[in-house]
Amino acid sequence: MPSKRMKAIADWALDRFAVKQIEKSLMDRRVAKGTWYHGDGAALFLLFNLLLITGAFLALSYTPSLEGAYPSVRYITDHQTLGWFVRGLHYWSAGLMVVMLVFHLFRQILLGGYKSPREGTWLIGVLLFFVVIATSLLGYVLRWDERAIYGLRVALNLMYRVPVIGESLVLVVQGGPHIGSQTLPRIYAVHVIFVPLLLLALVGYHMYLVVVHGITGPTERTRPVASSEEQRRLYKADAMSEERGEIFFPYTAAKSGAMAGVVFLVVVVLTLVLGPGRLYPEANLVEPSYPMEEWWWSWYSALAALLPPWLATTFYIGFPIVLFLLLVSLPFLDRSPRRGLRNRPVAVALVSLCVIVILSLSSLRARSPWTAYPRAEPPPVPDGVVLSPQAEQGRQLFAQYGCNSCHPIDGHGPQFAPDLAASRSILSHAEFRRYILNPPEDIAMPPYEGRLTDDELERIIDFVMHVQITRHR
Numbered sequence: 001m002p003s004k005r006m007k008a009i010a011d012w013a014l015d016r017f018a019v020k021q022i023e024k025s026l027m028d029r030r031v032a033k034g035t036w037y038h039g040d041g042a043a044l045f046l047l048f049n050l051l052l053i054t055g056a057f058l059a060l061s062y063t064p065s066l067e068g069a070y071p072s073v074r075y076i077t078d079h080q081t082l083g084w085f086v087r088g089l090h091y092w093s094a095g096l097m098v099v100m101l102v103f104h105l106f107r108q109i110l111l112g113g114y115k116s117p118r119e120g121t122w123l124i125g126v127l128l129f130f131v132v133i134a135t136s137l138l139g140y141v142l143r144w145d146e147r148a149i150y151g152l153r154v155a156l157n158l159m160y161r162v163p164v165i166g167e168s169l170v171l172v173v174q175g176g177p178h179i180g181s182q183t184l185p186r187i188y189a190v191h192v193i194f195v196p197l198l199l200l201a202l203v204g205y206h207m208y209l210v211v212v213h214g215i216t217g218p219t220e221r222t223r224p225v226a227s228s229e230e231q232r233r234l235y236k237a238d239a240m241s242e243e244r245g246e247i248f249f250p251y252t253a254a255k256s257g258a259m260a261g262v263v264f265l266v267v268v269v270l271t272l273v274l275g276p277g278r279l280y281p282e283a284n285l286v287e288p289s290y291p292m293e294e295w296w297w298s299w300y301s302a303l304a305a306l307l308p309p310w311l312a313t314t315f316y317i318g319f320p321i322v323l324f325l326l327l328v329s330l331p332f333l334d335r336s337p338r339r340g341l342r343n344r345p346v347a348v349a350l351v352s353l354c355v356i357v358i359l360s361l362s363s364l365r366a367r368s369p370w371t372a373y374p375r376a377e378p379p380p381v382p383d384g385v386v387l388s389p390q391a392e393q394g395r396q397l398f399a400q401y402g403c404n405s406c407h408p409i410d411g412h413g414p415q416f417a418p419d420l421a422a423s424r425s426i427l428s429h430a431e432f433r434r435y436i437l438n439p440p441e442d443i444a445m446p447p448y449e450g451r452l453t454d455d456e457l458e459r460i461i462d463f464v465m466h467v468q469i470t471r472h473r
């Protein structure tokens with residue numbers, strides 16, 4: 001009888017692939033009921049998988065070399081069948097992953113999700129957070145356009161200032177004393193092999209711990225819980241209760257899946273409407289690059305730009321380190337028994353403040369196209385040049401307005417823009433004015449219209465012309 005035979009085969013397969021055990025230990029287990037926001041974990045898991053799949057397809061055509069990278073991204077975007085769509089999904093999944101990660105993190109702080117016995121779950125989550133953020137930077141360097149190399153230069157610059165190991169770190173990343181043929185293969189290997197393997201392990205372990213320790217259940221969210229023993233007792237009671245517990249599959253899975261589904265739809269819609277991340281002109285190692293970061297770094301850029309120059313660099317390197325230490329020690333600092341949104345007014349105030357600050361800084365950054373960070377040191381006066389008092393003021397303004405965060409003078413300073421002392425073309429006074437107030441489009445220099453007073457502009461021009469005239473005499 002064929003149906004009997006089919007059943008025998010099915011039973012055999014269920015047994016040999018141990019499907020029943022999965023069903024029993026994972027699907028049919030009773031858990032404490034979650035609410036809609038508990039779906040953020042599932043959404044993150046979905047985005048992670050989407051990134052793995054789209055990333056694997058992108059890797060089929062991407063060429064990790066200085067000459068090949070940019071043309072291959074162009075090819076994927078413009079010519080390959082559905083290439084733009086796959087790149088778009090990858091790009092927007094990455095962006096939303098950062099957003100959802102921040103949401104997930106804030107939610108745990110709001111609920112006290114890191115409290116015992118879930119400290120392990122939290123600590124692995126913190127690691128995940130930093131690995132994902134770092135990977136998002138590596139990902140956009142792979143495009144190898146002007147923005148990518150700008151991001152890379154900023155990152156290397158910061159790395160260089162890390163005490164003790166800074167120099168070696170830069171050498172390892174670059175694969176030599178300069179950005180060169182070794183650099184992209186390294187970043188590529190880390191982005192597509194090291195990091196995904198690390199993430200797979202961490203994500204797997206994080207989820208295993210969520211299965212073992214459960215989510216912050218209904219009872220925990222309403223009354224103080226002093227110890228992990230008490231928590232375990234309460235969780236078990238929740239899971240077994242008719243109204244506070246449920247069976248994981250299909251009830252909890254469906255609820256979590258709902259949020260994941262919404263996030264997936266958002267990714268698809270963003271891809272269809274906005275397309276993949278914009279490609280700037282190809283990166284090159286000599287000319288200036290476009291000073292702009294991906295949107296999820298905007299608030300950070302704005303903050304660094306607003307700080308006094310002497311603090312900006314320290315902040316740039318110090319902030320992630322301090323944040324890491326703070327997050328790691330959070331479960332050990334906050335030992336109050338209160339959990340749940342309503343019982344944690346300090347957490348609510350703190351998270352609200354963070355959200356407001358991040359949003360307003362991002363919008364500030366979106367409205368100001370300038371990335372000219374003020375510098376503490378004015379440019380040096382070239383040999384043989386004597387500055388008039390006005391030109392000397394111009395030299396100070398040159399640093400104050402961040403001109404020398406891009407332009408070197410006589411070979412001193414970062415090489416993001418032409419050396420104004422060795423300028424190829426000598427501009428007339430009027431041309432200078434026009435250029436600085438409104439540089440041509442597509443030139444990676446911010447317009448200074450409205451930012452410089454007339455007087456300041458004149459002094460700066462005075463300085464530049466002094467330096468130039470002497471040079472070209």
Ligand code: HEC
Binds near residue numbers: 401406423432
């Ligand atoms: C974010 C980087 C950046 C900042 C900040 C910046 N510039 Fe520029 N600047 C550029 C780039 C890029 C170019 C053009 C490069 C090219 O022509 O390819 C340029 C070109 C110029 C030129 C024309 C040079 C020539 O020979 O054609 C002048 C003059 C100039 N900048 C002055 C200034 C002054 C003055 C400031 C400060 C008030 C300033 N720039 C701030 C990036 C910057």
